[in-house]
Amino acid sequence: MKYFTGVIPSRVAQIFALALMILPWPARALIFNITYDSSVTSQPNAAQIEAAYGVVTQAYSALFTNPITLNITVIWGDSPFGNSSFGLVGNPSYAQLTSALEAAETTSVDSNAVASLPLSDPTGSQIWWIPNAEAKALTQIASLFGINPNDTTASDGQVMFASSGVTWAFSPTNRAVPGEYDFIAVAEHETSEVMGRCSGLAQISGGYVPYDLYRFTNGVRTFNVFDSGVYFSINNGVTPLKFFNAVTQPPITNDVQDWMPTNVPDPFDYALGQDVEAPLSSPDLTALSILGYDLNFKPPRLSATRLANGNFQLTFTNITGMNFQILASTNLQTPLANWVNLGAPTEIPINHYQFTDTQAPANKARFYKVILQ
Secondary structure, three states, rough: OOOOOOEOOOOOOOOOOOOOOOOOOOOOEEEEEEEOOHHHOOOOOHHHHHHHHHHHHHHHHHEEEEOOEEEEEEEEOOOEEEEEEOOEEOOOHHHHHHHHHHEEEEEEEHHHHHHHHOOOOOOOOOEEEEEEEHHOOOHHHHOOOOOOOOOOOOOOEEEEEOOOOOOOOOOOOOOOOOOOOEEEHHHHHHHHOOOOOOOOOEEEEEEEOOOHHHHHEOOOEOOOOOOOOOHHHHOOOOOEEEEEEEOOOOOOOOOOEEEEEOOOOOEEEEEOOOOOOOOOOOHHHHHHHHOOOEEEOOOOEEEEEEOOEEEEEEEEEEEOEEOEEEEEOOOOOHHHHHHHEEOEEEEEOOOEEEEEEHHHHOOOOOEEEEEEE
């Protein structure tokens, strides 16, 4: 799924809104109550670690607006790379779970996702578990199990990062550093697992989690850990939004519901290489939205300037680290698939995006769109 964020013609400076999803921007934000373990605070670069993790929580707080508080502990050194752990709440009936997901709908995406679920339990009445953080977002589950959504004492989970053997890039505006790993992407990955982007598939305490419901192969919902060609879909398997990590035989060495890496790095991929930045994508936001988090993605307002050399410069502000792409066409009626992808804007400083079309002098009658891919 793509969220269209704006379109602007190169010949004038007037902005035309073309948005499929424009949501309100309320003052209330998802609150993260972060505890930095002594393994973090004792590091010589503790301030750098905490600032980078703060970028992650600020981005998620801006993107999701549930009136809840998530308590997460950050640990340094207890992982070969990145890892997460969290408690589980259970077990509701399937009817109670789907009712809670329906009550948490805030977008058409959520509504379509819930509408695609089977009327009866597709696991055959097995155990359902809800990650602690997600139970807070699903208010009916929180009420059912006596959970205070704004409790600040009980831990909802831990995220852990390697202290040796890995060199981290911490800057939010310089994440693709030779020989270093994108810390913000890994932190987004592990934090989203605490929030419920994980798998059960009878491998966690013998039960299943809500995210398992959106797993398909060949158009059929599957709970088989070792199926191949498995993908994430919110319309009953018709449209693959991302393919899941393929684990076709034991042992299970990677998270089976992380994304399969492509040529565009994503923070929810099961593996991330050095030297690259992995920005948040539209499927990433969809994955958290359908789990009960109130998505509040707001398309940017574009500003445009014709430079002295004839180049055309687009600028806008938005949440940091997003996979925005600039498209161009000479005709607004051209199908989206036929628009030309000019590339990604640069984010400097944080939350400020800029793109310069150096082809503009040869393409004076050109329209632009910014999309989150």
